[in-house]
Amino acid sequence: MGYALQQLINGLSLGAMYGLIAIGYTMVYGIIGMINFAHGEIYMIGAFLSVLTYVLCTALGVGPTPLVLLAMLFASITFTALYGWAVERIAYRPLRGAPRLAPLISAIGMSIFLQNYVQLTQGARIKSVPPLWQGGVTLWSADDFRVTFGWAQLTVVLVTLIVMAGFAWMITRTAFGRQQRACEQDPKMAALLGIDVDRTISLTFIIGAALAAVAGVMTVLQYGVIDFSIGFIAGIKAFTAAVLGGIGSVPGAMLGGLLIGFVEAFWSAYLSPEYKDVATFSILVLVLLFRPTGLLGKPDVEKV
């Protein structure tokens, strides 16, 4: 019982990160109808930036931990968003209306480029930083087993909740949110009504990258260990989360992220940690096989 509860907490904080990355996939898919294969690398860049900021803060003697966290979030979000914007401008915008394979290949090329770029500039070795927070709240203890909600995990869940709330507000209440949804529905009509579609698409990439950056910071906070290749598997899992939740649906991405987090935590704990990636991948294939629209997605009518 206690063990299961602990896995629930682990799954929750893991799923929060997948959910944040998955939103980037789902938003980009919603607006330009393609998978942004470079999104996993954007997340990896976010994680590298937050390690850099962390180390800089330590070197400069920046004080209390919450300030360090804020600095990490700020620096990571700013630069990662810039990368997200640049990826769209360089790899996708020139390809509007190109054969359908072209943007996919361009995306893969971008992904290969970014991964090698970080490897070459920052080295192939693992980067590890000491935990920002140690300890946590003990929720339950029996005999010799304790269920703890680590401070880092708690921060991850809280920050994700705040970011999600802000994001939900932006999508439903602001002018950008309306324009974003309008472009998703019908980009041509949106353009006719005076919406700058290119700008909206750019902003979508920027926001997706910013959320991935938050996920990167959370990874550093929770595990403290990253390397240049983390974007690859995290990308596949977050994409699985997006498909599971229903691609194109933002709440679906969050739900899918949480489910994938739970599956991974429980699978690792009860079955075999080596095959946890196989488990999430099998979910992807099963969802595509039996419910391609995902849990919250709308049916995709083929336009003829």
Added chain:
Amino acid sequence: MTAAALPAPSPLALRLRDALVITVLGGLLALPFIGLVTVEEGGALAVRTRWGAWAMTLVAIFLGRLAFRAALDAWRSRKPSHKSAAFSSTDAVLRRAAGTSLLAVALLLPIFFADNRYVIDTATTLGIYVMLGWGLNVVVGLAGLLDLGYVAFYAVGAYTYALLSTQFGWSFWAALPVAGALAALFGILLGYPVLRLRGDYLAIVTLGFGEIIRIVLLNWTSFSGGPNGIGNIPRPSFFGLPFARSAEGRTFHEFFGLEFSPMHRFIFLYYLIVALALLTHALVSRLRVLPTGRAWEALREDEIACKALGLNTTTVKLSAFATGAMLAGFAGVFFAARQGFISPESFTFSESATILAIVVLGGMGSQLGVVLAAAVLVVLPEVGRQFADYRMLVFGAAMVTIMAVKPTGLLARREPTVRLNPSRSSAP
């Protein structure tokens, strides 16, 4: 209205301003990765600055942007004169000539480098990549399906031969068709659920599948030897004659009355891959002009129109996918036999990425282009370490650039599979 009164900025000023803007943005992007670096010092990370490298990056971006714009403008202004829509037959003649000379070089290479194991080895590696490139070309270039886990089928072939030969004593030639069939079966099993859906899903599922195969091979130790791999894989023999100094039966050099040389085996392996690659080429070129191949290309062009004409698009996709997988399986058998040792290390995503880069850079659908791209990708890293390090970086960037500048690759120069007026064609 007021803007019209101002003198228009000169093209050079515009170009400089554009390059400056790009440099500022690029400099910002590069700052945390090139300007700063985290290094391990005394067990903890520390930040080091690299202002020199950063400044050089800025200069490189500025000059690169100027050169890129100039090249792009030149290329675009050249375009109208080149706009002949009909397929030119001189082009076909040129390509045929290039193909023939490449074939001659391939066949004569061991004569000139009979004692140079390094050259023969590199050429053999090149042969494997050409074969893999031609196989993936069926899937990506002809059928227009993006397969990001192609290396998985290569692994299926390699492990099939490794296990059949070490566990059951199968010979290379017996294992070859079985491994190809098994790889094709994997392709069908994986493709069936996914190929009915959008193309992007196929890409991500194959990406995941490639990774899964690697994880399974890494962890299922009793089956695959885990990270230690499988060793002592028998080398192919020359129709039963082994390449050894001495053996129970007759050896290759005894049978032909030659003096024993270890080079015999390397040269034999080289000719074997050349033969396999040529077989692949013959198969793919022939399939292309058959209904199957035309259906693949039609699928790439417009899936909905295919359905409206009564083509079962799932079958068409599966046939392309399975054909590609089978060819990768063949290449895998050869790889295992040549190395004598295989482990999951050889089947990572970066291998899939390399093969895809070969197909994309070669111009999707072009068989000759694949050879040239494979040569660049395999031979350049041999020339110098710096090429090896920057290889994937450059090819990633090249994939993006090619898609932006000429997304159809070399498709514009596609040779028709059939002509109504064959007299106008130079091809017999």
Added chain:
Amino acid sequence: MTPLLTVDHLVMRFGGITAIDGLSLQVPHGAITAIIGPNGAGKTTLFNCLTGFYRPSAGRILLHEDDGSERDLTRLKGHRIAREARIVRTFQNIRLFGGMTVLENLLVAQHQALARASRFALAGLLHTPGYRRAEREAIELARRWLAELGLTAFADTPAGALPYGTQRRVEIARALCARPRLLCLDEPAAGLNPRESAELKALLTALRDAHGLTLLFIEHDMSVVMNVSDHVVVMNFGRKIAEGPPEAVRRDPEVIRAYLGEEDEEAADA
């Protein structure tokens, strides 16, 4: 006139929208039937149901076979409608295989016969006489339709490089190569100049008279509709509002209201 196709209380819903709402109609054998109606009336949706791209929410689509039996097309998978029921269509926004030549486009349309002759590509790989004959016949059929539609000169040109009006004709030629029993054309006159439009009219009548084909087409160009069709079905809001010979339909008050309703209001305002 005996019907070739009967649409029986067809309903097509997308989420909350009902694009086709209990539509019934008959397509007479060996005649030209036009479907007209304002934008959004559900015409293309009807085509998508007929050709298996959409599975109708309710209702039946019956094909009357020569032997008098009926076949329910709503149970047939998309690609099998073209293959077995031999209902072949063109698209409003031309869908050619742009990178392939016109002749190749026409051969893809004959994929069934060719693929059967190539026996899973085996006979084709071996270049057997049987396959060679099948290929010759396929090229011959393509050559005949190319000649009939005046496209012979473009046979070896990539379809995507041709002018718009020519592409429309190539798409029709390609559909004809699939040996259709019912040819469905989605706005064949859209984007054509007057000369091309006149050629189209001649082509449609020739297909009916000389080749005995049954045609069903969606069109906004009333001169084409009134000139060539034997039977006109008018749709609005997913329903049939009128049906009959062109002259009768032209005078139908319901039709005039559907088409000119807004102008009437404007006139009243003035």
